[in-house]
Amino acid sequence: MMSSEKRYANIIDKERPMHEGDAFSRKHPPMPLDKRAKIFQPFDALRGFSAEVDIAQGNLLLVERKDLDAGELDRINAVLLEMNGRYAAGEGIWVSVTHFYPRKMREDAVLLGTYETVEGRLSKMDAKEKFLIADDKRIDFEDISVLSIM
Numbered sequence: 001m002m003s004s005e006k007r008y009a010n011i012i013d014k015e016r017p018m019h020e021g022d023a024f025s026r027k028h029p030p031m032p033l034d035k036r037a038k039i040f041q042p043f044d045a046l047r048g049f050s051a052e053v054d055i056a057q058g059n060l061l062l063v064e065r066k067d068l069d070a071g072e073l074d075r076i077n078a079v080l081l082e083m084n085g086r087y088a089a090g091e092g093i094w095v096s097v098t099h100f101y102p103r104k105m106r107e108d109a110v111l112l113g114t115y116e117t118v119e120g121r122l123s124k125m126d127a128k129e130k131f132l133i134a135d136d137k138r139i140d141f142e143d144i145s146v147l148s149i150m
Helices: 023-027 033-039 049-056 070-088
Strands: 094-105 111-126 131-134 137-140 144-149
Touching: 049 094, 070 111, 070 144, 094 131, 094 137, 111 137
Parallel strands: none
Antiparallel strands: 094 111, 094 144, 111 131, 131 137
């Protein structure tokens, strides 16, 4: 059996291939930096498990969803309208969304959860289904408590 040193001796000292303007580069363009960075983000195989452990240990406080007043709802609706117009025009939008994340139902049928803030690029917005996706997280409009365009 041949050692790996001998097997790859003809290519081991070569430079990285450069593809500029050829068929390969047109079919496989370089990945944008913002997407490339996601490859190296930590991966949580059991999404939400650490939060559930924190809840069980009493390290995470669960709260009831707060009711928003008319002024807060108007502000959120105004930002949603602006976002919808810009999203429909194909504009890249960066948002900050604080929303209620339901965790469990209390015995008296009251929903408990936490408030989380997500900052990132708006990748989808559906006014009919009333949700948006920012930073790969789906957020229903009814769960939004604070919304701003960055």
